[in-house]
Amino acid sequence: MIYSRLILFLLIINPLMIKKMKKRNAFIILTVGLLTILIPLMLPAQNNLPYLGQEPPGMTAKRFPPDSLLATGDRWWHGSPVFSPDGLEMFWAEYVHYSPTDEHTTMFTMKVEDNHWSPIRHPSFGITEYAENSPFFSVGGDTLYFVSTRPGGFFRMVTRTPAGWSEPVALQVPLSPGMGVGWEIAVNRYGDIYLEISTEANPEPDIYVSRYHNGIYQMPQSLGDEVNSEYGDWGPFIDPDDQYLIFSSNRPGMIGQQFDLYISFKNADLSWTEPINMGYEVNSTGAFFPYVTLDKQYLFFNTARTGDLGYNAYWISAEIIDSLKTVVGIQEKIKSSQLLKSLKNSPNPCRSQTTITFELEKAAEISLIIYNQSGLKVIDLIQNETYKKGTFDILFDVSKLPSGCYNYTLILENGERFSKKMIVIE
Structure with a gap:
């Protein structure tokens, strides 16, 4: 566009016209015109659009990260990006190979500042010496949950203040002896935490929920056979209103490799529908770490497809969820x-x-x-x-x-x- 304007300008201000002007006036006109066209080329392009300004997907899944955030041999995505309600602040986690003896998950963040997306940063509350993962926004965007191996508690949250994010607060989620907790959590609007847990009796992970009642987290309860299987079920995403649950599983019937995404919807009687595979467009190469944006426009997940050097974030229109709800609605016994x-x-x-x-x-x-x-x-x-x-x-x-x-x-x-x-x- 800018180059076409430059050509048009040079065609208009041609030598024949310049001869009819005084030399000084011609020089001024040429200088001002050229600067008007060339200055935008020297300035960074403005990008204050949600979701890093990336072109939104339709019903075909697309790789999300720009080139600067793509997985490499030393680091790859370990979870989907999560966004504030306006889509202008992003947190995510990567599995980083720091040295031959040190590799772990680390959180990163970016946000729109002065009409541009900021450089990549570590969160103000993060500690890179510890493994930290699974950032998850509350519905209002004023609270961020995550998990960390720092001393004092695995489950953490920070709140937004006028000065920025607060110091992390440890959440007291009770666990029975022998319970092993996974790296992914999701939180509904009521503060209930959905998580993956394995036990000595059942080493394959299942989906559990710890209800938040009267300011106290309750003992996690399994979602039972309605959702869980004898295979691995993990990495939950919960709709803010508990209307549906998306998770990874390696149960029979997979389309991709390792794990596929499955979805289960909440019935009127509060039971869960039988989980169904989310289909080829999501699971062609396997998928995990699901996340639906707070505006309910997009579904994110992790996978590695042709050309990827490691796991990257992909996204697809959340309309796929509505289409699957239609399918579940008629798939009665x-x-x-x-x-x-x-x-x-x-x-x-x-x-x-x-x-x-x-x-x-x-x-x-x-x-x-x-x-x-x-x-x-x-x-x-x-x-x-x-x-x-x-x-x-x-x-x-x-x-x-x-x-x-x-x-x-x-x-x-x-x-x-x-x-x-x-x-x-x-």
Whole structure:
């Protein structure tokens, strides 16, 4: 843009015009014009936009950090960035290789000052000699929680004051003997702390919550079989109003490597829905350390994809959560049927293919049909074929379908029909 203005200026102030001016006037005009164009080139570009001024993502996950914050061989992201409610202050943690005998997590921060994002700094309350991790803003942005190995307590918080952040205060969260606490915490608007805990009886971590009641943290309680599995479940993010929980797990059905993100929604009776995989767009290479911004616009997570030298932060529109809520809302248990025991598909949402799985209690003739939201038939996957008793997987190529919501309907020989929804994304 600036270069096009320069060319236009030189075309306008051409030699023929200069000859018609007095030399001094021509020199002044040229000088002022050139300075007007060139000065912006010499000044740093203003960037006072939320989220470091990065281009927001849609329903396709994007790498978040600018080049200066990308993972290297000596340091990589160990958690998602967390932002103040206005998106103009950021905290995050990195796993840093300081020396052959010293590597641990360290917190960093940046904020908008004088209409520019500041340089990278250590928080005023941080101590780099200790491992510190999992910064987490309260809903109002006036409190920041984190964990630290400094003496005096693992769970900490600081509050915002007119002079800056306060000194850290240790939170007295009771733990039973044999409880091992993980590195990730999340806090709802009521002050309840969600955390990962392993025990001697169950070395694989599970998700727990320590309720904050009358100014006292209660003994952490497991979220139970509704959320946890016999596999590793860890790294929780909790919606401020407890409406949904996102966490990492290596339970069967993973799409990526090591761990995938799963989401569970709170039912009206305060129970949790069965966790579902968050789909290929999030989990194609595995994912962990989820975080949803306080404006509920974006979901952040950590992963390493092509070109990454280590784990980096990625982000995607939080609309993916609403789409998954739609899926969960219709994935109820199969009503009483003498023939069909279960019906589901995975991944959901899906972008290239999905597998529809059904289990028959006895041999039956069935049809399996895909419909769009207008109720029009898209394709017959199975048409009046007989299947034996057992579980069957039908691989469905969705790559040529427009993005949107579809129904897959299983029709049994006795006339029973069972439908589920699936989301196709680009």
